[in-house]
Amino acid sequence: MHAVIRSYSGTGAKELFDLLDANKPDVEKELRTVKGLVSYALIRTAEGGVSVTICKDKAGADQSVQVARQWIQKNAGDLKTNPPAVSEGAVLLQLT
Numbered sequence: 001m002h003a004v005i006r007s008y009s010g011t012g013a014k015e016l017f018d019l020l021d022a023n024k025p026d027v028e029k030e031l032r033t034v035k036g037l038v039s040y041a042l043i044r045t046a047e048g049g050v051s052v053t054i055c056k057d058k059a060g061a062d063q064s065v066q067v068a069r070q071w072i073q074k075n076a077g078d079l080k081t082n083p084p085a086v087s088e089g090a091v092l093l094q095l096t
Helices: 013-022 024-031 058-079
Strands: 002-009 037-044 048-055 085-090
Touching (some): 002 013, 002 058, 013 037, 013 048, 048 058, 058 085
Antiparallel strands (some): 037 048
16 A cells, blocks of 8 residues: 655645635545545644545555645635645555
8 A cells, every 4th residue: 555645834725724624525526536545534734734645556646646736726726825745655554
């Protein structure tokens, strides 16, 4: 499995997470198109928020980054949000 974490802070980050919260069904619909999606979480932080995606492989994780980028460009482009800090790697342990 492969995970990607996107951390949003700074300009527009809080507003972006307000928008994501208000549009959860649409966000879920888009993320469910990612091949090999195992789990997805949006986490609000004091600075903005974090998304965590776990997929069966790196290709799915890469696709999730593209889907997220497209959704933000389409629905939140006017917020001028700072690009997220992206971390990714192989999942060593996942507990459910």
